[in-house]
Amino acid sequence: MFLLYRTTLPALCLSLILPCTAQALAGETPEAPEQAPAKQVQRQALAERSLEDAQALERQVPKDEQQTLQAGSEAFLALWKPANTPNPEGALIIVPGAGETADWPKGVGPLRRKFPDVQWSTLSLSLPDLQADAPIARTPAPAPAPAKAPADDSKAAPAKDTPADANANIAQATAAETENTDSNEPTPEPGADDKADAERIFARIEAGIAYAQQQNARSIVLLGHGSGAYWAARFLSERQPAQVQKLVMVSGQTPARVDSTLESLTPTLKLPTADFYYATLPQVRRAAEQRLQASKRLKDSSYRQVALNALPNQAAEQEQLFRRIRGWLSPTPSN
Secondary structure: OHHHHHHHHHHHHHHHHHHHHHHHHHOOOOOOOOOOOOOOOOOOOOOOHHHHHHHHHHHHOOHHHEEEEEEOOEEEEEEEEOOOOOOOOEEEEEEOOOOOOOOOOOOHHHHHHHHHHHOEEEEEEOOOOOHHHOOOOOOOOOOOOOOOOOOOHHHOOOOOOOOHHHHHHHHHHHHHHHHHHHOOOOOOOOOHHHHHHHHHHHHHHHHHHHHHHHOOOOOEEEEEEOHHHHHHHHHHHHHOOOOEEEEEEEOOOOOOOOOOOHHHHHHHOOOOEEEEEEOOOHHHHHHHHHHHHHHHOOOOOOEEEEEEOOOOOHHHHHHHHHHHHHHHHOOOOOO
């Protein structure tokens, strides 16, 4: 019995070791289970810069000048200064340009503070960020799947005369086409951002007009600064509100990626318009000449253009602008 045990035990151990040794020699490794692709995470859109600017103004401007107006579903900040007289001539609604606040130190802020002393109330609006200029939220690419263990070289198919990177390029192109085809996001129509921007800005101008009427303004004048002149002119051209009597454009310019230009809008305006510009840069002079020529082709045009001189002292330059606009709004026999 003892002899039988001594002879069978080594044989049993050998039978257990041989399969493991054969598997190691063949180089076969068990395949790792495939992992599910990483779930795509959509990055959140950044907060609008105009909201941050408005919050900064709320900390800087006196509380009695701040007004929260409603434009559709959006609430926005406006700065109101009543005229320092019991009988104001009217309200001047200021539309700032791109990147400017309702109290911008050049043009916007000085004018809104100076005109209440000459019988004009002022309401300076905050405009939203343009969607056409907003950064697009990008979706991170999915994490690559873990590579499988290499197969046995002895079982590999014979190589063909195809470059190694050719198949990779074809696979990448096919994957890109599939991703674009399978996307559920609708393709935006041309000019969709421009129309959306116009609707948001027009709603804020209308809210400003409604507020000025609530303050019993006898006359309402729109004043656009920079690209704000474009939006004010476009609003008057498309909506033609009866409540607005005049338009003032200061350093007017056309924003990027919009359907129309300030030069094409100016001839369509049917109310007195004053175009103040600084003829320092050649492109500014050429744009002003185009607006002037377009107005001359119209009969009984109420368009007037005023060239200003750039002054080294900013305070003097702002005072010059204020006096020229005041002279046009409230002409006296001496003018």
